[in-house]
Amino acid sequence: MQHDEANSQVQSVKRRFQHRSVLPDEVRAALAPRPGASFIDGTLGGGGHALALLGAAQPGGRLLGIDADPAALAAAHARLLDAGMPTMSYTLHHGRFGDMRAIAAAHGFAAVSGILLDLGVSSHQLDTPERGFSFSSDGPLDMRLDPTRGPTAADLVNGLPEQELADIIYRYGEERGSRRIARFIVERRVTAPFSSTAALASLVARAIGRGGRDKIHPATRTFQALRIAVNGELDQLEAALPQAVELLGPGGRLAVISFHSLEDRIVKLFFRAESGYGGSMNEQTPRLAIITKKPLEAAEAELAANPRSRSAKLRVAERLPAGPATI
Ligand SMILES: C[S@@+](CC[C@H](N)C(=O)[O-])C[C@H]1O[C@@H](n2cnc3c(N)ncnc32)[C@H](O)[C@@H]1O
Numbered sequence: 249m250q251h252d253e254a255n256s257q258v259q260s261v262k263r264r265f266q267h268r269s270v271l272p273d274e275v276r277a278a279l280a281p282r283p284g285a286s287f288i289d290g291t292l293g294g295g296g297h298a299l300a301l302l303g304a305a306q307p308g309g310r311l312l313g314i315d316a317d318p319a320a321l322a323a324a325h326a327r328l329l330d331a332g333m334p335t336m337s338y339t340l341h342h343g344r345f346g347d348m349r350a351i352a353a354a355h356g357f358a359a360v361s362g363i364l365l366d367l368g369v370s371s372h373q374l375d376t377p378e379r380g381f382s383f384s385s386d387g388p389l390d391m392r393l394d395p396t397r398g399p400t401a402a403d404l405v406n407g408l409p410e411q412e413l414a415d416i417i418y419r420y421g422e423e424r425g426s427r428r429i430a431r432f433i434v435e436r437r438v439t440a441p442f443s444s445t446a447a448l449a450s451l452v453a454r455a456i457g458r459g460g461r462d463k464i465h466p467a468t469r470t471f472q473a474l475r476i477a478v479n480g481e482l483d484q485l486e487a488a489l490p491q492a493v494e495l496l497g498p499g500g501r502l503a504v505i506s507f508h509s510l511e512d513r514i515v516k517l518f519f520r521a522e523s524g525y526g527g528s529m530n531e532q533t534p535r536l537a538i539i540t541k542k543p544l545e546a547a548e549a550e551l552a553a554n555p556r557s558r559s560a561k562l563r564v565a566e567r568l569p570a571g572p573a574t575i
Contacts, residue, residue, distance in 0.1 A: 267370040268553075269296030270560040271505060274544045276300055278503045278564040279362035284308035286360045288352060288495065290345030290488060291315065293370040295324025299331055301362065302338060311338040312357045314345050316394035316479070320370060344394070346480075346487035352495050359497030365488065366505045369393065369475070371556060381475060383449035383467045389442055391471075391478045401474045405448060406441045410434045420482070420510065421473030425456035429470055445471075472508065485511060489518045493535050496567035501539070503564045512543065512561050519565045539564040 269275075275297055279287065281304035289298045292313035302311040315321050321340050328338055339355045345365060352358065373393070374381050380390030380401060389402040405413070414430035417423045432455040433442070442448050449467040456466050476482060492502050506512040519525075524534035544564075546557035 266375065267294040267296065267372050268556070269294075269300075270366070270554060270557040271544065271546060271550070271562050272297065272300060274562050275364060275366075275503055275505070276304065278539065278544075278562065279364065279501050281305040281309065281362070285362065286310040286312075286357060288312045288348065288357060288360055288363045288492075289314065289366075290348055290363065290492075291366045292324045292340065293320050293366065294372065295327040297364055297366060298324060298338075299327055299333070301364070302328070302333055303331065305361075306334070306337065309337060310357070312352060312355055312360075313338060313340045314343055314348065314351055315340075316342070316344050317373065318342055318394075318396070319372070323372070342394075344484055346484040346491075348488050349491040349494065358495060360495055360500055361497060362501045362503065363492045363496060364503050364505075365485070365492070367481070367485065367511050368507045377445075380445050381471070383445055383465055383471050386444050386446035389445055389448055391475045393479045399478060401448075401478050402442055404474060404477060405433055406437050416477045417470050417473045419473070420476040421469035421471075422510075423456075423469035423473065429455045431455075476510070482510060482514060485514050486518075489515070493522060493567065498567055498569040500567045501564055502536070502567070503562060505560050505562045507559045507561075512563070515563050516543075519563060523565065533568075533570075535568055536565040537568055539566055 279301060281287070281301045283305060284307070285305045286309065287301045287305065289301070289311060292298055292315040295313065298311055298313050302309055313324055315324070321342055325340055341351050341355065343351050369381055373379050377385040377387035380387045389400065389405065391401040392398055404416070410430045413433060414426045417429055418426035423429065429452055432451055436451060449465070452467040452470045496502060504515045506515055519536060519538050522534060522536040523538050540563050543561035546554070546560055550557045
């Protein structure tokens with residue numbers, strides 16, 4: 249392929265994938281990339297954070313980038329190529345960060361300097377109606393981060409028993425109207441199974457009405473809940489955190505950006521338990537030191553430039569050197 253042609257393909261992938269990384273300065277300060285350092289980015293997305301880390305780790309730095317979404321991997325690859333990163337310096341892997349231990353082992357990454365999890369969906373995924381994440385533009389009721397596997401949101405909405413649907417919407421959406429919404433869904437799907445985001449969004453709006461103190465769309469919590477269930481998001485996070493600790497070298501840092509309270513709580517409690525906070529270690533030697541007593545949030549300038557940063561919370565912990573071996 250001619251250089252110009254390759255270049256224009258790179259430009260077109262980048263144009264099609266829009267995502268502005270949140271808390272870029274804070275992540276960089278937290279993970280303090282130095283030449284020769286190695287990193288794992290478990291949520292590569294458009295590659296914004298990855299590029300900043302890898303760039304600052306040259307010469308000699310290495311990055312393992314993981315994403316469940318092949319479109320994100322392609323976009324990140326284009327971005328790293330375009331920025332002139334040495335191709336030997338990064339490995340991109342289609343998979344889930346809940347399998348980080350095996351993925352890292354397969355690619356020869358261990359005792360790394362930093363691991364980043366920037367959770368949830370990218371703006372690109374949200375803004376692509378065909379992916380089915382959005383209630384504001386119509387699309388198929390899909391919501392899979394990885395379109396190559398697993399049930400879609402339509403499968404759950406059309407197939408789960410009413411009680412299970414209500415539980416998902418309550419637990420993962422913190423939606424008080426969960427039972428009513430589940431009842432409306434089940435009544436309607438008998439005659440007209442759901443296949444589009446717009447149909448579900450308007451049914452939820454009918455079930456719980458608009459107004460009240462909420463400024464958000466009435467379907468916001470239900471959509472969040474279904475997305476979490478479809479992608480097993482909380483299970484993935486719970487699986488990944490202990491693996492990340494094992495993969496860090498002494499002094500290595502784990503940085504996690506979450507976007508809602510359910511995720512942030514999991515990270516907060518894990519960091520506390522691993523740092524011996526409140527005696528929760530049951531005699532075990534602490535493996536982490538908490539760096540951010542309170543989560544970092546976006547400053548005014550970022551809030552103004554990137555509305556998505558509004559709910560972002562960054563927590564950082566550092567891997568302590570292993571204690572003396574006990575015989
Ligand atoms: C907020 S975006 C990351 C953006 C990225 N940090 C950047 O600067 O462009 C989150 C990404 O994580 C991916 N993702 C979410 N859960 C995942 C999981 N369990 N395993 C792998 N990737 C996941 C999504 O597909 C999405 O591309």
